[in-house]
Amino acid sequence: MSNTSRPGLAIAALSIGTALNPLNSSMIAVALVVLREDFSLDVATVTWVITAFYLASAAGQPLMGRLADRFGPRRLFTFGMALVAVTCAVAPFLDNFALVCVARALMAVGTATAYPSAVVMVTELSRLAKVPSTRPLGRIQMANTSAAAVGPVVGGLLVSLFDWQALFVINVPLALLALLIVQRTAPADVGRETGSLGTLIRDSDIPGILAFVVSLMLAMMALLNVLPGYRWYLLGAALVVGALFAWRELRFKPPFLDLRLLGRNRPLLLVYLVFVVFSGVYYFAFFGLPQLLQEAGNYDAGLVGLLMLPLASMSVLVTPLTVRLIERFGVRSVLITGVLVLAGASAALGLLTLSLWPPLVLVLTAVMGVPYGAVSTASNQGLYVSARPEERGVAAGIFQTCRYLGAITATVLIGVFYGPGVNQANWGLMVLVMLGLSALVIVLSVLWRKPAEA
Structure with a gap:
């Protein structure tokens, strides 16, 4: 039986589950060389272990959100964590690379259940904890950000001490811990769909x-x-x-997706557009800057990792402050302030066309982390107040897909700009694009208004 008097523990467990998706999307990067050697692969083929995860995550998030809305977030979260635990217990014994990619896709589907389930549960959990919804949403956002930041560090440690199989094994205790705590502390699913399997399938x-x-x-x-x-x-x-x-x-x-309702929900559409464009700006820096430092600055990978760490670390530190500011000034004010800082931080990155001095890089990556924490958290709360309660699961799933769309678009454009060469001049062109996208995200943020009924 669920103990609904302990919402704090439930939020902590949901945060652990939510962290598994960004953690596994980032820490696999350090295992590519080992996988190539173990399975005798070329560079293009080994990247499917990343691609499979991205594709399954991007497509699975909205679907998992819809299932959370229909059948209950606790039930779906339990299924997802069980799928992760079983898949990751079996994956280390696979001796075929195609099956490893399938395991990664199943992991992505399982971890994709966590964020939509958490967003659906936030209303009841915040009521039980007697705190505004911004608090649990902020903790969930911190889990997303910090997991992505520590992923390469954790992955490097596991691969160096053990092997690539450890990247799967580490998920088993984390998924089981999250599953057991949510089962014991989260409120039971009520008011969800029931009926015969045939009827549910026909209406699905x-x-x-x-x-x-x-x-x-x-x-x-x-x-x-x-x-x-x-x-x-x-x-x-x-x-x-x-x-x-x-x-x-x-x-x-x-x-499955009410397009008429979505078309009428202007605030929700604007949140999605803001998050896609904002994610594009962020991942320009997150993916583009390390390449610049390694190839144009001739820095080794270890130093580059240290220089990039403030970007994610600062965003984690900014999140609790952002939550407090949203409670005091509202989502829109904090969102607009965050995207204005984003534009300023993007402009400051132009200084790297003049110098790649490590202390300068350190300061600039820390500055870039401020708008990431602020805008991500404000967008997260904007999503929550813009979506109808009965559709927050699928809305949250689409929100996460927006992150992937922004990240992949940035990756494609980085390839275009760095195609002629990874140098400071081409970085300057990328900064101009970042400034253009920042201007667009400012306009979209100004247009956003909190729904009157929210």
């Missing part, structure tokens, strides 16, 4: 779900260029399947 809009997943995966594969020479074919197919998805959703009741 399976063709709509499949069309959504396929169109998104085709678009992501085009952006990632996973099949060189077929990018435009994949993009065209994504548009066709996406159009069929929209046609289906406008006619089916109840739809």
Whole structure:
């Protein structure tokens, strides 16, 4: 039986579960060389261990959110953590790289249940804890940010002490711990759908779900260029399947994704646009700067890791302050302030066209971490107040997909700008793009208004 008098523990467990997705998306980077050697792979093939996780996460987040809305967040969280634990217990014994990629995809699906489930549970947990919703949402955001920051460090330590298999094994106790605590401390699912399996399947809009997943995966594969020479074919197919998805959703009741409602919910759409564009700016720095420091500055990987650490560390430190400011001044004021700081931080990164002096890099990465913590937290709260309570799961899932879209778009553009060479001049061009995107995100933030009923 659930002990609903301990919401603090439940939020902590949800934060652990939420951290598993960014943790596993980042710490695998340090294992690519070892995987290449163990399975005798080329560089292009080994990257599928990352691509499989990204594709499954991006497509799975909205689906998992919809399931949390329909059948209950605690039930879905339990399923997700169990899937992670079982998959990660089996994966170390796999001797086929394709199966390892499948295991990574299943991990992504399992970890994708955590964030939407947490957002759905926030209302009841914050009521039980007698705190504003900003507090648990802030803790969940900190888990996301800190896990992504420590991922490469944790991954490097595990691979050096053990082997790539340890990257799977570490998830087993974490997933089981989160599962057991949520089962004991989170409120029971109430008011969710029940009935015969046949009825539930018939009302689940399976063709709509499949069309959504396929169109998104085709678009992501085009952006990632996973099949060189077929990018435009994949993009065209994504548009066709996406159009069929929209046609289906406008006619089916109840739809997997209510496009009419989404079209009428301007605040929610603006939150998504803000987060996509903002994520693009952030990942320009997160992915582009290390390459500049290593190739143009000739710094070794260890030093680059230390120089980049303030970016994520500062964002974690800023999050609690951001929560307090939102409670005092509101989401919109903090969001606008955060994106203005983002523009200033992006402009300051232009100084690296003049010098790659390590203390300067250290200061600039710390400054860039401030808007990341502020805008991520404000966007998270903006999502919460913009979405209807009964649709917060799927809304949260789409929100996480926006992060992936921004990150992958930034990665593609970095490849374009660094194509002629990784140097300070091309970094300067990227900073100009970051400034343009920052201006766009300022406009979108100014347009956002908290819904009157929220």
